Amino acid sequence: MATQEKYLKPDAKGRIQLGKIAKDIIRYQVIEDADGCIILRPEVAIPASEAWLYKNKEALEAVKVGLQQSAAGKVKKRGSFAKYVDGE
Numbered sequence: 001m002a003t004q005e006k007y008l009k010p011d012a013k014g015r016i017q018l019g020k021i022a023k024d025i026i027r028y029q030v031i032e033d034a035d036g037c038i039i040l041r042p043e044v045a046i047p048a049s050e051a052w053l054y055k056n057k058e059a060l061e062a063v064k065v066g067l068q069q070s071a072a073g074k075v076k077k078r079g080s081f082a083k084y085v086d087g088e
Contacts, residue, residue, distance in 0.1 A: 006021075022042075024044065025042040025043065025044060026043060026044055026045050027043050028040040028041060028042055028043065029041040029043060
């Protein structure tokens with residue numbers, strides 16, 4: 001993503017309105033570096049049932065490789081898997 005520069009002015013209480021920049025962000029990690037620069041690192045929520053993937057580096061890497069292969073068109077049609085689906 002391209003770097004975007006904006007100038008925002010704090011209100012009387014030191015608050016800054018991020019507006020559309022903050023769309024879909026649930027919170028920010030705030031980092032202040034040695035030079036006094038404030039960095040806001042956006043965070044989003046993921047379902048607890050999917051959190052395991054981000055904790056398992058091997059599985060996450062396999063998913064990333066699969067997504068790259070799919071984007072590059074390196075896929076094979078294996079037909080329907082419907083016969084393996086449980087009715088419930």
